[in-house]
Amino acid sequence: MARKDFLDIASLSREEVELLLEQAIPFKELFTRSVKKVPALKGKSVLMLFYEPSTRTLSSFEVAAKRLSADVTVFDVPHSSVVKGESVKDTIDTLQAMRTDYIVVRHKQAGLPLSIARQTRASVINAGDGAHAHPTQGLLDAFTFKEVFPETDGRRVLIVGDILHSRVARSTCTVLRKLGVEVAFLGPGSLVPRHGPEGVPRFTDYEEAMKWKPDVVYLLRVQMERLDAPFFPSLREYHKVYGVTEERFKRIAGEGIYIMHPGPVNRGVELCHAVMDYERSLIDQQVENGIAARMAVLYSLKPGGER
Amino acid sequence: MIFDAGQIAGAVASLAAQIREGVGESKFAIVGIRSRGDEVAERVSALLREAGIEHDNGMLDISLYRDDLSHLEQNPKLQSSEIEFPVDDARVILVDDVLFTGRTIRAALDALTDYGRPRRVELAVLIDRGHRELPIAADYVGISLETERMDHVLVRLKNTDGEDAVELVKRT
Structure with a gap:
């Protein structure tokens, strides 16, 4: 039925x-x-x-x-x-x-x-x-993920950003985990739920998170409309701590890690400009x-x- | 069981022979309608190729074109359509397992023409069991079968169902 x-x-x-x-x-x-x-x-x-x-x-x-x-x-x-x-x-x-x-x-x-x-x-x-x-964002993310990784079980996705307020994080995390994908969160301590889903590692440090060896780094959009709340000091600060900077991008590209983002991208905040032309960026495919x-x-x- | 594997093979061979005669020297494409029409099409195609007759191939899933979707409790599971050749100006022979009301063929014509404007479309069916509800007729028929409107004609084919057999289930 x-x-x-x-x-x-x-x-x-x-x-x-x-x-x-x-x-x-x-x-x-x-x-x-x-x-x-x-x-x-x-x-x-x-x-x-x-x-x-x-x-x-x-x-x-x-x-x-x-x-x-x-x-x-x-x-x-x-x-x-x-x-x-x-x-x-x-x-x-x-x-x-x-x-x-x-x-x-x-x-x-x-x-x-x-x-x-x-x-x-x-x-x-x-x-x-x-x-x-x-949920349809979760579904399209899972669809995009599966196009690249048809065997989903045991793959790893790192979701980065304001996890706490993000329905995208919630739905995408839920759907990926249903498919046997391991998910981890990375973000400021104040924006990553302390009691998140069981079995989802939480990182606050970018380097630590990369040692977890994700197949995909999924960047959440920084919601400009929320910026009046003092969750992080400034956009520039956010980019420096949690964004894909030029330097981090080199490593991501070197390791062949894929990039996803629900859009619209705040260039220079979640991602540096170079990522937009990255061959393993799945952002257009997501659309x-x-x-x-x-x-x-x-x-x-x-x-x-x-x- | 009313027809066994041998009789089905005979009907497929007859279809291939009729098509061979029908198309003459012209270029054409064989397009099977999912599901089971695609399997009949594959067998007909194989026989034509054995006889040295080259042609294009394709498959159509007509689920999205059915006229009864509103009446179904659950929509049918979609499969991929595969039409790789240019449909514009092509001579296309649609292939299905059973021709009954003609509604599937109506849907297939709509689906096909969304890929282009064929020069000519013909229809080949393994079994024509009558009781048309639309003005549609087959050009090539493997077996003509007399049935009652409420009967079920169940076709099983090796790749889809594990064996070749046709059953007629009478409704009393």
């Missing part, structure tokens, strides 16, 4: 994750055709409900839904109803009346996609809720794979079915 909603990675079995990743492959193959569209969701409607600003995730979902022939409506929340004081509940009632088949939702409040999912027959896809989850992974998710769900 197909799932109705896609809310997090944690509740999926390894088999379900592997199936979604396998299904993303034929979708990605469509991108090389001159006609990139298929009629699988013809006549279905997909509503993008974004309470937080997003360009990449929103357009990735939009392209994914359109390539499946769905009709896409972007409900531009910050500029419309929230300003008028409409509650999320009112919005959901409106959406119900519109008989939309799929709702892609992003909200700063963790758990909101779940409560929407409970109130509607539409399939709900979590596009990021607070610091909780960003392309995001569309395929999201098509696979949309295709796997059945609106109105069992949750």
Whole structure:
């Protein structure tokens, strides 16, 4: 029985994750055709409900839904109803009346996609809720990882940055571990959860972390909007301590380590400029794979079915 | 069991012979429809190659083009389509195991034309069991089988199912 909603990675079995990743492959193959569209969701409607600003995730979902022939409506929340004081509940009632088949939702409040999912027959896809989850990011990261390392078991990924506030870290860590990948965190002591998942080493020192021999260094984006909080002194300081500097990049390239980043990159903060042309940078691949992974998710769900 | 491995091989040989006569000197491509149509296509292709007749090959997965996705509890598992030759202006022979309502072929035509505009498309089927729901007919038929609308024709092929056999399950 197909799932109705896609809310997090944690509740999926390894088999379900592997199936979604396998299904993303034929979708990605469509991108090389001159006609990139298929009629699988013809006549279905997909509503993008974004309470937080997003360009990449929103357009990735939009392209994914359109390539499946769905009709896409972007409900531009910050500029419309929230300003008028409409509650999320009112919005959901409106959406119900519109008989939309799929709702892609992003909200700063963790758990909101779940409560929407409970109130509607539409399939709900979590596009990021607070610091909780960003499951399609996790899936596209796993897909990208598996393209490079088809045998995932025992491989190593080092996630670097503000782990504590990052839903990307959470979802990507969860999905990789489901695939048997070993994950470690590196970041300022204040930004790496003290009681993180069991079996995930925590590093605060870059050199120490590199001795752990990761296959991939995954850099989280420094969220500029959080910089008012005194988590680290300055961007320059961050780059010096946790960024991939020119010097560190030489070592990374020398050891053949791959680089991932969810985008958009703050050049000169998480990464020095040279990394952008690095042959083992998977950042562009992550963007392309995001569309395929999201098509696979949309295709796997059945609106109105069992949750 | 209504047909065994020998009879299936005979039907495949007949398809190859009909196609050979049908295409004459023209260039063409054999495209199998997943699943099982691809296996029939491989066998037909092998026979044609043995006879020195070169041609292109491809495979189509038509899951994304089905007209009944909304009615299914779970969408079918996707497989890769492999169309490496230029479809524009090609003569394409679609191959499937069983021709029944014609809906799979309708989907295959849509899938194929998303790769380009073929000059001509024909259809070869191992078994034609009748009961069309769309105006579609086969150009090359291995076996014509009389069935009731509600019967099931179960085709098993070696690479997909471990053995060659066709069964007719009567609905009473």
